[in-house]
Amino acid sequence: MYEGVVQDLIDELGRLPGIGPKSAQRIAFHLLGSDPADIARLQEVLGKVREGVRFCEVCGNVSENQRCRICSDPRRDVSLICVVEEPKDVLAVERTREFRGRYHVLGGALDPLSGVGPDQLRIKELLARIGSDDVSEVIIATDPNTEGEATATYLVRMLKDFPGLTVTRLASGLPMGGDLEFADELTLGRALSGRRAL
Amino acid sequence: MYEGVVQDLIDELGRLPGIGPKSAQRIAFHLLGSDPADIARLQEVLGKVREGVRFCEVCGNVSENQRCRICSDPRRDVSLICVVEEPKDVLAVERTREFRGRYHVLGGALDPLSGVGPDQLRIKELLARIGSDDVSEVIIATDPNTEGEATATYLVRMLKDFPGLTVTRLASGLPMGGDLEFADELTLGRALSGRRAL
Structure with missing residues (x-):
């Protein structure tokens, strides 16, 4: 043109x-x-x-130095690891200001059809971290979609052999500010099965 | 972040x-x-x-060579010049496939408040073209807004001294496929005053 x-x-x-x-x-x-x-x-x-962009040698997040700001912050709880798919998910969790542990960025989610298996994700590095640091809880914060759920299931299987380690998953349910009437069946079903006693 | x-x-x-x-x-x-x-x-x-990007030495449109494709096309009618504000306006007129003349790109519209006066636009070049080529009609196709209308008025004043030159302006009116009910007052006013006998 x-x-x-x-x-x-x-x-x-x-x-x-x-x-x-x-x-x-x-x-x-x-x-x-x-x-x-x-x-x-x-x-x-x-x-x-x-x-080439540098990645933190500990968590795999994008970083200016060998270790990212979060991993080099001594006030962060080393015993708590939040596992996410991408660097932008770190930002999303940070915005809540509710998490004081550290992160582990997988670099994606399991998706065999696109050629992403366990070896393409930073799962080995996660297992090594849990083995060396004194980690008490791993929060799996992969996306609530097919690939993210598959990755969570796989991680739970890999992590169940670590003695004394708690593995948790972010809650699924109705989004805050949402409308029950407009929630999809899957979300409402998750909200029902995950109901809490008041 | x-x-x-x-x-x-x-x-x-x-x-x-x-x-x-x-x-x-x-x-x-x-x-x-x-x-x-x-x-x-x-x-x-x-x-x-x-x-730096090259501009056609004749019309001022962006160009790969000294002359753009349109100005170097011998099938284009040299006696007809369509004056537009920007290179993207050339494309808009070309898409109609109704115009077989050449263009003149001003490089903007008169806007004294932003420091754009006649000297900042390629008006001198337009007058030189009309003086040297055998131009019979100049179609002023500046935008139908304040700056474009002011530029059109200025051009009409500059061009009225060329003997035998017709100066025209694109018609203002209701857009095709539009809805009379939703037309703004100005557009409907223009459509009324520019009404044609059938």
């Missing part, structure tokens, strides 16, 4: 997730009118990403 | 128009998992944009 570099830029931007042809065009023309220094900064950070 | 390069990338992406914090995060994690060659391509095209 356009010629030369502009069309190349629109094409490249359009390959990014959530950016359609119209947004790609808008961003491209924004960049055409941008300060070259701004473009240079974006280029530079892309270069750093290309060279 | 995140550490190191990942947060830098999210920040840079979040500065682009139409990309909020959630999208920036999604794109950043997509790039983290991308083939380095894909990132390199994006980097490279940004570099080319930073070095």
Whole structure:
């Protein structure tokens, strides 16, 4: 549609997730009118990403140093590990301000059809951590979908041999602020079977 | 929120128009998992944009060569010029497949409050073109908003001294497929005053 570099830029931007042809065009023309220094900064950070991002050697979260901020914080409870799929899940749990332990980022969930088996996830590293640190509880916080549930089931099986270790799973049920009438059957079913005595 | 390069990338992406914090995060994690060659391509095209994009020496549209595809197409009618604000407007008019003349891209619209006066637009170049080529009609296709209307009015004043030159403006009125009931007063007013005999 356009010629030369502009069309190349629109094409490249359009390959990014959530950016359609119209947004790609808008961003491209924004960049055409941008300060070259701004473009240079974006280029530079892309270069750093290309060279490889560092991950925390303990939990596998993205990190600036060998250990991430959470794993190097001495106020964090070492005996408590929250297992999540992705770095963004760490952020979600952190936002609750209810968790004072550490994390373990698996790097995904079991999904054999996409070629993700136990060896593609950081499960070995989790078992090693539990073996060496004095861990008393592992909270499995994988997503409440097919892959996340399968991963949770697999982890429970791997963790049941550690003596004195409690393995828990995030509660499933009605979302707060939600409407009972609009809850799907599966969620309402989970809420029923997980009901608590008051 | 995140550490190191990942947060830098999210920040840079979040500065682009139409990309909020959630999208920036999604794109950043997509790039983290991308083939380095894909990132390199994006980097490279940004570099080319930073070095400067070429514009057609005749019409001012973005171009790969000295002259854009439209201006170097001998089948295009040289006597007809459609004046638009931005390169994306050229594309919009081209999509109608109703226009066989050439374009003139002003590079914006008059907007004194933002410091855009006649000298910031490619108006001198338009007058030179009309003086040298044998132009019989100039269609003013600036946006139907305050700035676009002001630009159109200014252009009409500049062009009225060319002998034998017809100056026209795109029709304003109800959009096709629209609903009369939901048309704003201004649009319906324009549609009324611009009514045609059948």
